[in-house]
Amino acid sequence: MKALQGFFLGLLCLAATPIAMADGLQIGGFGSLSTYRGDEALVAVRPGERVKNSSRDGEWRWDGDSVLGLQVRWEAHEQIELVWQVQTRDDLVSRYRPRNEWAYAAWRPTADWTLRLGRQPLPVYLHSETTRVGYAHTAVRPMSAVYGLNGSEPIDGVNASWTRDALGGNLSLDLGSGKASVTLPRGKVDTRSASTGALRWQREGLSLRVGLAAFRFNLLDAALDAQLAALSQAGSPCSNCASVLPQRASTRNVEGGLLNLGLIWERGDWTLMAEAMRRSGNSVFLPKTTAWYAQLSHRLGAFTPYAAIGASRFDEPTLGLQAVPGTPTSVAAGLAQLDRSLQRPFGRHILLAGLRWDLHDQAALKLQIERWKASQDSSTPRNGEIVLLAGTPEWNGRASLLTLSLDFVF
Secondary structure, eight states: OHHHHHHHHHHHHHHHSOOOOOTTEEEEEEEEEEEEEEOOSSOEEOSOTTBSOOBOTTEEESSSSOEEEEEEEEEEETTEEEEEEEEEEOBTTTBTOOEEEEEEEEEOSSSSEEEEEEEEOOOSSTTTTSTTOGGGSSSSSSOHHHHTTSOOOOEEEEEEEEEEEETTEEEEEEEEEEEEEEEETTEEEEEEEEEEEEEEEEETTEEEEEEEEEEEEEEEEHHHHHHHHHHHSTTSSBSSHHHHHHHHSOOSSEEEEEEEEEEEEEETTEEEEEEEEEEEESSTTSOOEEEEEEEEEEOBTTEEEEEEEEEEEEOOOOOOOOBOTTOOHHHHHHHHHHHHHHTOOOOEEEEEEEEEEEEETTEEEEEEEEEEEESSOSSSOEESSEEEOTTOOOOOSEEEEEEEEEEEEO
């Protein structure tokens, strides 16, 4: 509660502080004050995997999508721009401690080219650069069917952008490369290399995007490493872990790739937005995954009702872990559950509907309800946007998330 009070106090101080603007200097920001709740008794829900707490049985929480961001942009020269963005939100590990989200220098050698160096987002998805800017989205947040699987953490690296009028519209290309590190409660994901490319074509009322990414990372989790090592040693209850786990469950030099397709179509007061993603890797810690969504909205003056449908599916084959003959039944069952858990059979179908009210030129109030249905498995424990603990009584695979959010920019 003290952290939440500090969040509101920081917002009030920032809004009340006069900011002197130098030549070429732009200072602005964004924020969301959001509350959510889950209504299920057997499972808890949360707006994202980086949210520390979750809600169940009708409990209202304020620490999901709430965020405060400040951005400083300085055009130091006709061809040089410096950008710094800081955010505070209830992160899984750092909680409300402010963090540098962006910090890069941009150089425009020509009207067509821009080179950015430093910490920055890479535009693989439609909303890569505005994931946490609630006001920029019709819905409360980008659709979790796709964005819940792929974090939009910034990288430390370089990105080259090219844009030009072509094919009856505007064509742009982004090529980027860098490194990143994301801290987890039990360790961190250390991305040693990430290379991305995004091609976008747009004209009035239509935007098409294709994004590609290739990456390599290490999953640094001492407890997980110890568990896998113990199963691979002689005398363990698993007869084939020593051969299977190094091949299928590597935590080092995990390599993967991703393809994302995006569409935005606008006609009058109607907007259709859709994305489809496919991801694969060489380890169960980057399982083969497909996901998609489509969202339709209609603006009626200051109000915008919207609805969306989406789905995700994991297609990782079984590892085939086998118990040593004579192993106690409970131990063999635990080994089978580990095999199932490593496959991450956590696919789901999502239906959502909501209403956005633009009550001010710089503020919008949103009410959104989401219905989730597990489509592959409803018994394996999980700790994502749906939290299902081991030993929970039989769950019907259904969950809901209700969110009320005030989003603003300044």
